[in-house]
Amino acid sequence: MHYNIRGENIEVTPAIREYVEKKVGKLERYFDTTPIADVNVKLQILGNSESSIEVTIPMPKLLLRGEETNADMYAAIDIVVEKLERQIRKHKTKVNRKFRQEGSLKYMFKNELESLSDGSEEEDSDDLDVVRTKRFNLKPMDAEEAILQMDMLGHSFFVFSDAESGSTNVVYRRKDGKYGLIESEA
Template sequence: MNYNVRGENIEVTPALREYVEKKLSKLERYFDGTPNANVHVNLKVYNDKQQKIEVTIPMTQLVLRAEESNLDMYAAIDLVVDKLERQIRKHKTKVNRKFREQGSTRSFFTNGESKTAVQEPETESDDFELVRTKRFNLKPMDSEEAILQMNMLGHNFFVYTNASTNSTNVVYRRNDGKYGIIEPS
C-alpha cells in the first residue's frame, strides 16, 4: 500500500506519519496478498481544536472511505481504522457470500486501482454553473451491491449498470432512510 498523508492546518510529523501508516497497514490482513492501492489520508485541524482524519482507499471494484473527528488526532486515527475494518468485514462477507452462491471462485479483494466512482449530477443550462465532471466505467452489479458501494462511499446516490437488464440505474437513499432505484423505461 502506498500512503499519501497530507495535513491541513497541521504539520505531518514523522511520528504522526509513522502512526498512520502502522495503523492502516493492519488492514492488509483482510486481503489476499498485499493490495497495490494508494491510500489517501487527509489530516485537518479546525479553529475549535477539533481534529479530523479522512481516509480513502480506491481499489478494484471497491472504494473504502471513512472519516472521524476527535479532539486528539491519534484517537481519531484509531477510530477511522476501526470504521474501515468494519466496512471491510461487512463488505467482504456479503460479496464473497454472493460469489459463493453464484459458484464463482474468484476473490473480490484483488490488487489494482478502482474504476468505480460516483458521478455528480450534470446540467446543461446556462443558469447553473457546472463545477465538476466525473467519468467512470459502470460496473455490472445488482441493486444490493450498489447500495453497499453507495454506503461505503458515504453518498446519497450511486450510478451502476444493472447486471440482469444491462441498463444504467441509479440507487439512492430516500428521506425516510429507505432506498429507491431509478430505472430507464
Template sequence: MFKFEIHGDNISVTDAIRNHIEEKVSKLERYFTNVPEATAHVKIKTYQDSKSKVEVTIPLKNVTLRAEERHADLYAAVDLIVEKLERQVRKHKTKVNRKFREKGVEKEIFPSLPEIEEVKEESADEIEIIRSKQFDLKPMDSEEAVLQMNMLGHDFYIFNDAETNATNIVYRRKDGKYGLIETNK
C-alpha cells in the same frame, strides 16, 4: 502492501504522525488473502477550533474504502477511522462471499480469519429498492441544474449537459457548496 500518501493542511506531518497512521492503517492488510498493491491517500486538516479532520481513501480493484473523522485529538481520529474502515471491509467481505456462494463458486476475495467475526446480515443492511422513478433528462448547463435541484428541494439533480450531451449530476455538499459529477462516454 499499502503505500501511503499523507498530506497535511494547516499542519506539518511529523514522523510521529506518519508512523501512527501507517501502523494503524496497515492493520487492514490482515483482511486480504493477497494484500493488494494500493495507495492509501490520507489528508489531515486542522481547524481554528483546534479540531482535526482526517480522511483516508484506499482505492482497490473491486471496492474503494473511504472514511473521514473529525476529532479534537488527531491520533484518536486515526483510530476511529481504522475502526470505520474495518467495518467496511467486514461488511463488504460478507456480501462478496455470500454472492459467490449463491452462484456456486467457491472463491473468497477475503480470507476467513478466526479473529474476524462475520457481519450479521440484518434487514437494515439489505439493499431494497422501495421506489422507482423515470423522467426525461433535459439539456441544460450546471447552473440551471443547481437551480432546478434547489427548486425541488433535493440534494442532487441529474441532467444532460447542453454542450456535451453527457449525463451529469450536480449535488449539494456537506459544507453547503455544490459539486458536479461529469460522465465520460
C-alpha cells in the same frame, strides 16, 4: 500499499506519518495478499481546533473510505481505522452470502470472500454552482450490488450500469431507511 499523507493547516510530522502507516497497515490482514493500492490520507486542523482525517483506499473492484473528526488527531486516526475495518467485515460477509457461486467475482478477501464491484459517486453542493466534478466508469452490476457499494461508501445514492439491460440506473436511501431504484428508459 503506498501511502500519500498530506496535511492542511498541520505539519505531517514523522511521528504522525508512522502512526498512520502502522494503524492503516492493520487492514492488510483482511486480504490474502497485500493489496497494491495507494492509501490517500488527508489530515486537517479545523477552525475550532478539531482534527479531521479522511482516508481513501481505491483498489481494483473495491473502494474503502472513511472520515472522522475529533479533538485529538491520534484518536481520530484510531476511529477512522475502526470504521474501515467495520466496512470490510460487514461488506465481505454480505458479498459472500450473495455470491456463493465460484467465478462470479475475483476472490480478494481471506477465507475466500469476494470483493464488491468498483464505483464512486458524484457529489453536488446545495448551491447551484458546481464545486466538484467526478468522472468514473460505470461497472455492470445489479441493484443489490449497487446498494452494498453505496452503503460501504456511506453515501445516500449510487449510479451504476445495470448488468442485464446495460442502462444507467440509480439506487438511493429513502428517509424511511429503505432503498429506492431509479431506472432510465430507452
